[in-house]
Amino acid sequence: MSSTAAAEPPPPPDAALPALFWSGEGSDWMNESDNAEFAALKAMLEESPLSKRDLAEMHKNKGNDALKYKANPLYARYAVEHYTTGIVVGCDDDELNSVLHSNRAYAALWLKNYRKAYEDGMKAAKYDGANVKAWFRAAKASLALDDYEQCASLCVRGLEVDDTNRDMKVLLREAKRGVERREAQKKLDDVERARCEAYASALRDKSIRIGPATLGSGERWPVIDGKTNEATYWVLFVYPESMQTDVVEAAREADALAAHLDVLFDPNGPPLAWDNARAYTRDSVEIYWQTNAVVPYTREQIVTKMLDAAGVTRRASDDETRRDIADAEKNAKVDARDQFMRLIDTENTTLGDLVKSKEFVIAGHVVLYVVAKGSAFRRQFLDGDWEL
Numbered sequence: 001m002s003s004t005a006a007a008e009p010p011p012p013p014d015a016a017l018p019a020l021f022w023s024g025e026g027s028d029w030m031n032e033s034d035n036a037e038f039a040a041l042k043a044m045l046e047e048s049p050l051s052k053r054d055l056a057e058m059h060k061n062k063g064n065d066a067l068k069y070k071a072n073p074l075y076a077r078y079a080v081e082h083y084t085t086g087i088v089v090g091c092d093d094d095e096l097n098s099v100l101h102s103n104r105a106y107a108a109l110w111l112k113n114y115r116k117a118y119e120d121g122m123k124a125a126k127y128d129g130a131n132v133k134a135w136f137r138a139a140k141a142s143l144a145l146d147d148y149e150q151c152a153s154l155c156v157r158g159l160e161v162d163d164t165n166r167d168m169k170v171l172l173r174e175a176k177r178g179v180e181r182r183e184a185q186k187k188l189d190d191v192e193r194a195r196c197e198a199y200a201s202a203l204r205d206k207s208i209r210i211g212p213a214t215l216g217s218g219e220r221w222p223v224i225d226g227k228t229n230e231a232t233y234w235v236l237f238v239y240p241e242s243m244q245t246d247v248v249e250a251a252r253e254a255d256a257l258a259a260h261l262d263v264l265f266d267p268n269g270p271p272l273a274w275d276n277a278r279a280y281t282r283d284s285v286e287i288y289w290q291t292n293a294v295v296p297y298t299r300e301q302i303v304t305k306m307l308d309a310a311g312v313t314r315r316a317s318d319d320e321t322r323r324d325i326a327d328a329e330k331n332a333k334v335d336a337r338d339q340f341m342r343l344i345d346t347e348n349t350t351l352g353d354l355v356k357s358k359e360f361v362i363a364g365h366v367v368l369y370v371v372a373k374g375s376a377f378r379r380q381f382l383d384g385d386w387e388l
Helices: 034-044 052-067 073-089 094-110 114-127 132-144 148-161 166-205 257-264 300-307 316-332 351-355 378-384
Strands: 231-239 242-253 285-290 340-345 366-372
Touching: 052 073, 052 094, 052 300, 073 094, 073 285, 094 114, 094 132, 114 132, 132 166, 132 378, 148 166, 166 300, 231 257, 231 351, 242 257, 257 285, 300 316
Parallel strands: 231 366
Antiparallel strands: 231 242, 285 340, 285 366
């Protein structure tokens, strides 16, 4: 009785070749035109008794043998090295040079180095426009790079060579679907971009400035009604003496702050659970806001943050703004000499009035500080001798 074992791949071919070209878009794929190792290798090859064409053919075949085991990246890499060596030989056979570049493009696709695959596919097509594999591999790399228009264009060029090529037709359909998806996404992106731009304009028109959150409660920006142009705010009332908080989730800009205090300190309601001294009552509290709480976002930063939060297709042109946003959020502190606590006339001041102050910046959301008039803590608070 006999058993048949699965065939094992041979040892990596010509392990003494230079270790070049590894996978991925970000890897250092060395080019034959500017590599010192290849310059030395080329000089050595010129001393071979074989003709340049025979040398190039030999390395093409060795590359093909390595690609039989392409599922193992090591073999795909050795294939790349052999094809590159065949290119370095510099034979004057355009058809063979086309095959070498086309096959190296195939190996690059396996290694997911799509940019190099595209470049080699195009070089192969330049050497031999009838090489349909060159057009196909350049097109496939373009699809992987999300360049659907270019992929479709290359498929059309390939089908001009072989209008029966099924793989090319399938790839062309994928490219057209990609174009359709991108166009549909662009329409959605344009609608969302217009919404974000309109919101940023509304903030400007209402003199609302927004910056990074500082209290760990996130960014909860004002909601502005598109019909009435009325803003509502998520307001955090902070009791710095006890480190307690209250929240009003939808405070209208026209509301006097006194109306919210009437609810928070309803004399008919239960006292604050943490206020054992009963120091915080409707008539005994003062409300403060901090000037220049944070550095406000620019209009561009506001729009970019909104677009990213909405999942709109990211534009490379916004990357610098994203870096500025990251810096602003990391370094949200303002010079302490520009920060003061301002007492609010709660009976006559609305949120709309408050945010119009040139020194009022919403730190993620509106933050107001509640202090008892007769407490020992009040002087500490006003002197800045406290921390949250």
